[in-house]
Amino acid sequence: MTEYQDYKYVMQDTGNLYLGAKFTCSELIENEDVPFKVKTILQRYIAADLDPETTLESLFYHMEPKGFVYEACKQLKIKIKYSVPVEKRSLLGKARILYQTYSIKLEKFAPIPLADKEKQGVLIQEIGISKLALMTFHV
DSSP, X not given: OOOOOTTOXXXXXXXXEEEETTOBHHXXXXXXXXXXXXXXXXXXXXXXXXXXXXXXXXXXXXXXXXXXXXXXXXHTTOEEEEEEEEEEEXXXXXXXXXXXXXXXXXXXXXXXXXXXXXXXXXXXXXXXXEHHHXXXXXX
């Protein structure tokens, strides 16, 4: 049996750590590419009250701008990369669906009502964590 691996990745650049949104909390904790500090934050602050099989996509899709998990994530300066289906018309008038991608801070994404996210068809692809914020986060 093949396992679904799209949007399950860990990447880094000089300023950010990027996590694919299809990872579950337990998969991230077990993944050797995830920095130790991120694993510790997940175990102690984020996944403590969640089902281990909760995906990052589900966690951030349903997150409201209140509570301890939101505040911990806000301190990490998390950015959400998501796509929204948009109908585009060609010169001949033929309609087709394309995906517009956005990357916004958690503080702007979390207040969007769940009904609006569902109506727009939001698909979360990636979670970005600032390395500077990660470095200054006290565990």
